Amino acid sequence: MKTAFKYVLFGSALSSLALVATPSFASPDAPVIALANSFYGNTWRHQMVEAFEDAAEEAKAAGQIADYIVLNGDGSVVQQNSQMAELILKGVDVIAINAASETAVNGMIERACAAGIIVISFDSVASAPCNYQLNFDFLGYKAEQAEAVMQMIGGEGNVIVVRGVAGSAPDEAMYSAQQSVLEKYPDVNVVATVYGQATASVAQSAIANVLPSLPRVDAVLGQGGSDDVGIAQAFVQYGGEYEGNMPIIEGGGGTDFIRWWAEANAENGYETISMNTTPGIGGAAFWLGLSLLQGAEAPKQMLMPVATVTNENLADYADVAPGRIISPSYSLEWVQTNLLSN
Structure with missing residues (x-):
């Protein structure tokens, strides 16, 4: 044999x-x-x-x-x-x-x-x-998440779109879903579109590079992987008008972001939504x-x-281990x- x-x-x-x-x-x-x-x-x-x-x-x-x-x-x-x-x-x-x-x-x-x-x-x-x-269902869940964010900012304001892994099918699908929602909101302006490669360090650098040239940003639509915490860190480090007044950042299931969100929620009532593959x-x-x-x-x-975290169940994830993505294990059964x- x-x-x-x-x-x-x-x-x-x-x-x-x-x-x-x-x-x-x-x-x-x-x-x-x-x-x-x-x-x-x-x-x-x-x-x-x-x-x-x-x-x-x-x-x-x-x-x-x-x-x-x-x-x-x-x-x-x-x-x-x-x-x-x-x-x-x-x-x-x-x-x-x-x-x-x-x-x-x-x-x-x-x-x-x-x-x-x-x-x-x-x-x-x-x-x-x-x-x-x-x-x-990248199209379905990203459209649902983007719609929730649009509601949070009252259907108007400035938005950054952070794309994922360039050339991949998920990036194309999620970006298409986000665009389909943005088209319904004429008072929302996309002030920058960058690639974050679904990676914290890349997303952080991409946001940090464009922030100085942008007007006040009200929301950021991301793709997940771990881009969410990188996006948040970029705004925190930029400071200024964002200190204690962060934009609505889409969560992508990164536990570092969830932990940051839970702390911000406790301090000043910060709200967002996280959905992730x-x-x-x-x-x-x-x-x-x-x-x-x-x-x-x-x-x-x-x-x-997909996994979903909202302000309603945020407390259930506040103590998750850092450096991970929220996910169950899938058995043979x-x-x-x-x-x-x-």
């Missing part, structure tokens, strides 16, 4: 593979499930990979898989296509892919499907017809792949829930109940 393996890739070159065990090919009775993650540069993606690995370790300990592979990329299509080619050559059984592009990786996904590999794109999905899509989807994608490999059936397109066909 052939044995399988695990390796984890960080960086941009396939030559930098760190092999944890002797590499070999997968086989039907010793399955290998792989994660091809296009981008690893923010808290959300780190936590998503952790969720996948936790599920994989559980399955491995139970003898359900021989091993697993995790490939983390730099956000480029070229690198992810190379990673997909590597996984196809290794003959893995399942590939869960958080895609660098909705369309540009479709060719490699079709090749994987033709080789008999189950492919699940999730979070940032690909449109190849053969792959399963495990997605979030859950990085626990990494575990759900793993269990879905294993279930499909074992003969279960699922629809081609599936949706995951959850997947069987909520994603698989009945």
